[in-house]
Amino acid sequence: MSAHRAGRPFFARMVRILAVPIIVFWAILAVCTNTFVPQVERVAEELAGPLVPHYAPSQVAMLQIGQKFQESTSTSMTMLVLEADHPLAEADHQYYDDLVRRLRADTAHVQYVMDTWGRPITAAGAQSLDGKSAYVLLRLAGDIGQIQANDSVNAVRDIVAKDSPPQGLKVYVSGAAPLAADTVNIANSSLNNITIVTIFLIIFMLLLVYRSITTLLVPLFGVLVLMLAAKGVIATLGHFGYIELSSFAVNMVVSLTLGAGTDYGIFLLGRYHEARLNGETREDAYYSAYRGVSHVIIGSGLTIAGACFCLSFARLNYFHTMGPAVAISMVLTITGALTLVPALLSLGSLFGLFDPKRTVKARLYRRIGTSVVRWPKPILVAAVTIVSLGAVFVPTYRVSYDDRAYQPTDAPANQGFQAAERHFPQSKLFSEMLMIESDHDMRNSADFISLDRAAKALMRLPGVAMVQSITRPMGRALEHASLPYLFTTQGSGNGMQLPFVRQSNSNTDQQAQIMAHTITVLQKMITLTQKLADEMHDTVVTMEDMQQVTDQMNSEVANLDDFMRPLRNYFYWEPHCFDIPACWAFRSLFDMLDSVDSLAGDIKDAVASLEVVDKLLPQMVSQLKIMADDMQGLQALIVNTYGPSNIQADNTDQTFDDMINVGNDFDTARSDDFFYIPREAFDNEDIKTGMELMMSPDGKAARLIVTHEGNAMGQEGIDHVEQFPDAIKVALKETSLAGAKIYIGGSGSNNRDIQEYAKSDLLIAAIAAFVLIFLIMMFITRSLVAALVIPGTVAFSFAGAFGLSVLIWQHLIGLPLHWLILPLTFIILVAVGSDYNLLLIARLKEEVHAGINTGLVRALGSTGGVVTSAGLVFAFTMLAMLSSDLRTIGQVGSTVCIGLLLDTLIVRSFIVPCLVRLLGPWFWWPTFIRQRPLPPRLRARSTPVDPVTTPV
Incomplete structure (x- = not known):
């Protein structure tokens, strides 16, 4: 020293x-x-921002859908789940209707209620197959994660709790927004627990260290x-x-x-x-x-x-x-x-x-230092192998985006998810909402064909369980909405006419029979008329002879009248002739002679008329014969018409049955091929109701709701969503909606944005952090190599720590690591883990005047206990995060704890010293450090001073 x-x-x-x-x-x-100042927990709640930025594609989609449909100005979506221990009955419907009414009344928190269960055309899609559960979608004020959204969730829960549901019915407030709100609540409520446990652990560890x-x-x-x-x-x-x-x-x-x-x-x-x-x-x-x-x-x-x-x-x-x-x-x-x-x-x-x-004994770490100096390569290999044992599990890492798994099972939102999964597909409450936006009104038969084409393309993708749209509001092909069924309805019209056709055929047959009888009667009439004509001709001949006789007779009577005129006058002049029998008899005789003249005139007129009739009757016979021939031809036509018509009726009957069967088969098969809705159907009230829910007020946007197959909150949900844009674009290619804008929002698309942003955020933060750490280390150590080794070894230890965390959480506990664990723990461990190596290197630089090997032993001996104590305290401090009810926080703490233990016990104690020993003076490049100390006689001449690390 x-x-x-x-x-x-x-x-x-x-x-x-x-x-x-x-x-x-x-x-x-x-x-x-x-x-x-308000407590930091409250401030954090007030400042909570959206989990995903507004410019993310999924958030843009949700905002655009809300704007086009005039429903919402935020991204918060909530599901109300109704679950009963019996099939939902009228009382449950009445409660639901009242609940929807109260929700719509709270315009400050509830911006839109998609009442699908209350509409007959969409009710089946919102109710479970067993009839014991239903749901309703709400769009709330505020973006997911913000205080406004959390307040809206609380307001909805208060509305639900205000009135008790009917016996046996439970109502849960669940979905993305309540899940985020519960996450915030659980994190805040667990903060005091973490703090208390951390303080107790610090006290315990410090007592172990200092006694x-x-x-x-x-x-x-x-x-x-x-x-x-x-x-x-x-x-x-x-x-x-x-x-x-x-x-x-x-x-x-x-x-x-x-x-x-x-x-x-x-x-x-x-x-x-x-x-x-x-x-x-x-x-x-x-x-x-x-x-x-x-x-x-x-x-x-x-x-x-x-x-x-x-x-x-x-x-x-x-x-x-x-x-x-x-x-x-x-x-x-x-x-x-x-x-x-x-x-x-x-x-x-x-x-x-x-x-x-x-007295602190540094014997253990001096021995470690001595061993490192003597056998750096075997120890380095052994230490690297230990860390690598954890790193081998990194490739098995499976990311999870399912926030439900990291909350307690009795969390309010989780209870709703569990209720939904008891009756609906696994990801029913994590559906995707898509919007196809065109430049024209799509409320017509042609565009409906294109929209159904897009819905079919989505439905046929792997991982899609259900697609609800205006053309399939209940999640399956719309009943009676296909060309085969349309033909069936036309055939049904023909079928309705078939009894009349058969009656007409029967009438035709009767007509033919009557016609045959009429022809027989007519032929008899012709015979009789012919006889009448013959008799009339004879009569005319006789009448002509009679006319000649009467004419002769009239002439002779005239002669007699001329001779007897004087005598006649006497009889007419006698006033008492009526009383004289002889007078009246002669007078009557003369009157009779006068009638002979009239008789002759009448016979002449009769003969003239009979001559006309005599001429007409042959003509009448001729016309009757023509009429008989025509009636026979007409009878033949009627008979010929009846036969094919009867056969056609039989064929029509069979064809009608076939057409009915085709239409029914398409409905039974629920085939979505040959979709078509005729124009007159747009006046149907059910279609109008469906358009209110699934199409924007101006008709230029259509909504589709896609339900995932499997877990929508995992990687598979992201994989599903990534197929949607291309599938829709291909489906709409060269159709009436070619070039339409496509927006996709929901759980899978939200997680896709998180995945992309997490990768880019990690890359940006990691590069910036490494550069910053490198600069700080280089400034303190005055060594380019040391500044590279320190963060490099920490990054290596992170691989081992992360692998061990994957082993513990994913393989042993069965809970995959949350998506934010990797980027967050990487930044923390790279930063925190560098501290202990920095303390070792800084102390080594103080001792390096005694030679690299000796300085290494001294540095390890003097800092080993302190760094180990500090590392253990920090590690167990982070481990205290396991006391949080939010498992995400526990995963962060445990991963950092493992990393700090590896860094403290393996990397700082063995790997870094081995690298220092193996690199020798090169470790301090470009600073010149001697491998061995200067001889005593030269040491006094060379007294290098490091302004940063050398004592002054």
């Missing part, structure tokens, strides 16, 4: 002089920021004040809008502040004890300790602060809210470690409170 007397740096002297004011200042800062209650007061009191101050300061900054906060960030702030603050206290107290054991006075030991670890504390703290601050470049809320908060808390921790803790040490050392109670 250096033999010259330690100097007294200005800053260390000021801290010692102002010890009491410094302690008072930190105490006042902790008290004031936690008294006059003295008074000695542990320095790091314990200091770290408690620093924790309160850090919480108060970030709460103040968050409350006044200077930084963003989240519940997860607060948990990390508490754990890292307690762990790092305790470590720095152990570093300082360990160096103080070392100086006291080397015979220095309490005051000199204070300055030696301050000078020996201050640069390590600064470098370590800045490493953690800088690495975590790089998370502020991330896009995911979990990360970028943690960056500034942790960075600020670490800066406060550094400041406190360089002011408050030394002030406590200085003040207590005046009374001898913190002197070592026992």
